[in-house]
Amino acid sequence: MNLGVELEAAQSVVDEKLVYVKVHVPFEVLCTYAEVLHIKLPIQPNDLAQQSSTYNCFTRHFYPSEDVIAKEPDFFTANIFLANICSPGNVLLICRGLQAYYILSRAPYDVKGSMKKFGISKLLDGGVYKAAYPLHDSRFNVKSKEPGCPNERFLLYNEWAHPKSFYKMQPLDLIRKYFGEKIGIYFAWLGFYTVMLTLAAAVGLGCFIYGYTTRESSTWSKEVCDPQIGGEIIMCPQCDKICPYWRLNTTCESSKRLCVFDNYGTLVFAIFMSVWVTLFLEFWKRYQAELEHDWDTVEFLQQEEQPRPEYEAKCIYERVNPVTQKEKVPHTACGKCMRVSCGISTVLFWVLLIIASVVGVIVYRLAMFITFSAKLRSDLKYSKELEPFKEYVTPQMATSITSSIISFIIIMILNNVYEKVAIWITDFELPRTKTEYENSLTLKMFLFQFVNYYSSCFYIAFFKGKVVGYPGKPVYWFGAFRNEECDPGGCLTELTTQLSIIMTGKAVWNNIQEVLLPWVKNLIFRHCTQVGSEKVIPRWEQDYQLQPIGKLGLFYEYLEMVIQFGFVTLFVASFPLAPLLALFNNLCEIRVDAWKFTTQSRRVVPEKAQDIGAWQPILQGVAILAVATNAAIIAFTSDMIPRLVYYWAFSVSPYSDGSEHTMTGFINSSLSIFYIDHFNNESRPTVDTPYWFNNITTCRYRDFRNPPGHPNQYEYSIHYWHVIAAKLAFMIVVEHIVYFTKFILSYMIPDVPEALKEQIKRERYLTQVILHETNIKHFKELMKPVYYGNMVLPWITSLYHVLTHMIM
Template identity: 25%
Template structure:
C-alpha cells in the first residue's frame, strides 16, 4: 500500500505456481510411505494427500510463505531505478520489494486473514472452554511453524509446571516458616529445570519432523532491509549488494553498545538501591506503629519497584533495538541474536538483581519471599494489561467508527476485498514472538531460581500461562494483522537462554541450601568447609546436568532412523545420477 495514494495491490498465485514454488523453497511433505521428503513437482502424485490438481495440498501458511518468497526474489536486472521513482536507484540483483519497503514506497505488506478459516480456528482455540490441548496443527496450518512452536512451548511449559505447583502447595500451607524443609524442594527444582528442557528438545523435534521443517535445509539469507554500506559484489552470490566493514561494526559494538549496556545496568542498580531505602523506611514506620495500614504500606515499595522495572524494561527494549540497528548487521539472524543478548542481560539484571541482593547479601528470607511474590504478581498483571487488554481496547476504539460507516454503507452484504484490506491495514502489527518468549524466560527464572523460598511461584505461573494461552490466541485472531509465517525447526536462541538460566539456577539453589540452618548445623566450626561442600555439590550437579544432556537424545530414535534413511537414499540417488551422467544415459524423473 502506498502512503500518499493509498492504492491496494492484492497478490495471489495459482495452485500450479504454488506447487512449483514449494519445490523452489524446499518444502518437505509426507510421502506415501510415511516419511518426510523434499517436494518435487514431477513426483507430486507420490506424496500423501495429493489429489487432483493439488488443491488443499499446501497449508495456508505454506502458500503465504511461497508467495512472500517469490515477491522477495523479484530482483532488478537492467533497471537503474524503480519505475516512476527516478531517485530510487536499483542495481542488478537487488530485491525490488525490499527496496520499495526501505524507501517507504510500499507502506505495508501483509497477508490477509481468511475469514472462515479464522472462525474455525478461533472456536477450537479460545472461544470454547476445554481441557484438551491446543490445536497446534491448525495453528501451524494458519500461522506457520514458528507460531505453532511458540504455543507448543507455552503449553508444554505450563504442563511441566504442574508437578512443581502440586508439590509447592503443601509446602506453602504446612511448612511455610520452616525453610530447612525447602532444601528438598530446591533439590527437586534442580532436577526439574534440567529434565524439562531436555524433553522439550525431543518434543520440538517430533513436531518439527511432522511439519517437515526438521530436515529442511536452511535458506540462504539475504541482507536485511535496514542494512546499508558501500556498493560491492558479494563473493558468494556474485550479486551487487552493500558491503560494510566488520571492523567498523565491532568498534560500534565495543565502544558504544557495550558501554551503553553497562550504563543501563548501573542505572538499574541505582534504582534498586532506592527501592531498598523505601523498603527500609516502610518497615521502620510499621515497627513504630504496627497497624493495618502500615502493614499495607510494607508492600507499596515492592509494587512501585515492580512497575518501574516493567517501564525500564520497555524503554530499554526500544533503545536496544535502535542500537542493534545502528550496529548495521547484515543478516536478520545476526541482528536478532545481538538484540536478544542485549535484552536478556538487562532484563535478567533488572528483574533478579534485587532478589539476589536480598538472598545473599541481606540474607533475609522473609523479605525475599515477600519481594518475589510482589514482583511476580505485579509483572503478571501488567503484562496481561499491556499484551491483551490495551491492544484490544485501542483496536476497538480505532475501528468503531469504521465499522459503523461500513455497516451503514454495506448493510448486511459481505465486505468487499478492498474494504477488508483497508480494515486490516489499520490493525496493530504483531512484532513477533520475541516479547512472548522473553516473558516466559523471566517466569522460568522466577520459578527455577527462588521458588524453594516461595513454592507458590509455580502455581502463579501456571495460572498466568493458562490465561496467556487464551489472551495470546485472542490477540492473534482479533487484534493483530496476520503475520508472515516463517518455517522453524526449534525455538532457536531461546533454547540456549533457558538452558543458561537452568545453569544459574543450579548455583542459586545450591547457595540457598548452604544457607539453611539445617545444613549449617553439619559444619558448626568451619564456614570454609561449608563453602567447599556447597561448591563441590554445585559442581557435582552441574556435571550430572551436562551428562544428562548427553544421555537424553535431542531427537527420538524413530525419527533419527527416518532421517538417516532419507540421507542414505539421497546419497544413493546422487551416485546413480552421476553414473548415468558419466555413461551418457539421459536421466529420468523417476
C-alpha cells in the same frame, strides 16, 4: 510486474482515500520460489510403524476430536524437484504467504539512479503503503458450510482460542498450517513448558502445605512466640536514635510465616527443581526433534538464509560469494566492528543505569525504615496492651511491600524505554539475516531484563543483612544510612514478598497489554469506520481493521516466558508456589495469545523455524545458574544451616545421656548479647523508653559474636565459624551432586529418539532412490543416437551431455 505475480486494485468501501492492492501468486511462480526457499513436498506416505512419544502418550486424551480437526497425514518429504507437483492442490499452497512476502520484500520500485530502492518494507516505512498482510480465511465465529473446505480460523478459535477449550491440548499441526512453523514452534514450546510445570507445581504445593501445617509445631517458632522465652528477650534497636528496644515475641506471626517457606521440605524441593529443569530441557529437545521432522525443518539451518532487505539496501560494498564464487553479495566491510562496539557500550550504560536504580531503591528502604519505625512505634504509644498488634504491621513489612511496588514500577518504566533503545542499537548494527537480527536483539533484551527483574531479588537474597556490624559499631551506606538488618527469622520472607509482587504484577500487566489494549483499539477503529448495513465489507478491509503483530512478532512472548522461567528456577527455594503461579499464568497465556492471534490481529506472514532460536542456550544458562542460586539461598539466606549446626554440634537434650539432640534453645543461641552502655552517641536510642524496659542492661541482636567481658568481645565466635564452614560445605556438596545428576541425565536422554532416527534414515534413502532413478531415466534418454547430418555422434558425446546435465 515482471516477477510473475498478479496485482489487482480495489477501492475501499469504508474510506474512499484508501486503495487496496491484492497480490496473487500463480502456481508456476510458487514452484519457482519453492526451490529458492527450500520448501519440501511429500514423496510417499510414511511406511514405518508409528511410535508415540512419552509426551504424546500422556496428552493424547486431551487433543480435540479428529472428527472436528482431522489428523494431518504423515509423509516422507523431499525437495521440490523430486516431488510430484502436477496438481496445484498440494501442500505447496500452504507456503504461498511466505513466498509472496519473499517476492514483495525484494521487488524493486525505483530503477533510476545508483541507489538501490526495493522491498515492501521500505514502502511501509515511507508511508506509501499503510500495511501489508496475508488474509484470514473468513470470520472467526462463522462455521464453513462447505464440508470439503473448512474454515480453519473458525476451527482454531473454537477448539484452541475459546476459553471453554482451556483443558484441551493445542492442535499444533493446524496452527503450523495456518500461521507457519515459527508460531507453531512457539506454541509447542509454551504448551510443553506448561505441561511440565504441572509436576513442579504439584510438588511445590505439597511443600507449601507441609510448611503450613507444621508452622505451629516448629521449635524455633514456639520459642519466639513463647512469653517466657521470646517475651523475655529484649532486642536492640534496628536504627539509630529514633528506634526503641523491642521484644522478640512481637515477631511471632512473621516467624510462623517464615516456617511456611523455610523448612526441610524446601531443601528437597530446590533439589527436585534442579533435576526438573534438566528433564524439561532434555525432553523438550526430543519433542522438538519430532516437530522438526514432522514439519520438514530438519535441514533448515543448514540452508543458506537469505539476507534481510534492509541489509541489502544499506550495504554499499559487495564481494564475491565465497560459496558459489560467481555472483556478488553485499557486505558491511570493516564498519561492523564499530557498530557492534557502539552497541555493547550502550548496553553496558543501561545495565549500569539499572544498578543505579537498584541503589536508589536501597537508599529508599534505608530512609523509609527509619520513618516507618518512628511512625508505627509512636502510633501504638508503646502500650503493653496494644503491643501484640505490632506483629501484624512491622517496619520491615511496610518497607518491604512499598519498596517492592516501587521496584516493579521502575522495572516497567525502564523496560519500555530500553525496548526502543535495543531496537535502535540492533538496527544500527545491521545484521545480515533475520536470524542474526533476532539473536542479537534477544541477547540485548535478556541481559537487560535479567538485571532489571532479578537485581532486587539478588540484593535481598545475598546482600541485605549480611554486613551490618553490631549495635555499638554499625555499618553505614555513604556514611549516612545505617545498613539494613534482617528480621530475627532472616530475609527469606522478604524475598518471598518481592517475588510474589513482581510475578503477579508482571502477569497482570502483560495480560492487560495483550488482551485489553488490542480489544479497545479494534473497538474504537470499528466504531470510527462503521458503514451502513447495506454495504458489505470485504475480507481484506475487515483484516485491515485488526491490529498488526509488529516486526518482532513472537519476541516479546518468548521474553515474557523466559523471564518467568527465571523466577520459577532461580529463586524457587524461597517461594515453592512460584511454579503454581506460573502454571495458572501459562494456562491463561496460551488462550490469550491464541485469542489475540486468531481474532484481534492480522494474519502474520508464515515463517520457517527449526527451534526456539537463541532462547534455547539462554534457558540452559538459567538452568545452570539456578543450581548455584538455590544452594546459596538455602545456605546464606535461610536459617536451615544454622539450625542443623546447632542440632548436631551444640545442642544436647537435658533429659538424655548426652547423645540425644534437640532444637530447644536455638533462638537463644542465635542471638548475641550487647551491653547498652556500649552504645555510642550516634546510635544510642533517644526515644522515650517504656516503663518495662527501664531496668534492662543488655539487649540481643542477630549474630554469632562473643559476649561482653570476653577477651575478644563482639568478635565472631567459634559458633560463627562452624556455621560458615557448614554453609560452604553445603554449597559445594549440593552443587556437585546436582550438577553430576544433571550431567548423567543429559547423557542418558538422547536428543533424538531412536524411532525418529530410523524415519530420517528411511526418508534419506527414498530420496536417494528417486534421485538415482531420475538420473537413470535422463541417462537413457540422452544415450539415444544423436545424428549430425548422416553421421552418428560418438557415444562419448552423449555421455558428456549426461554429465553436464547432472552437474547443472
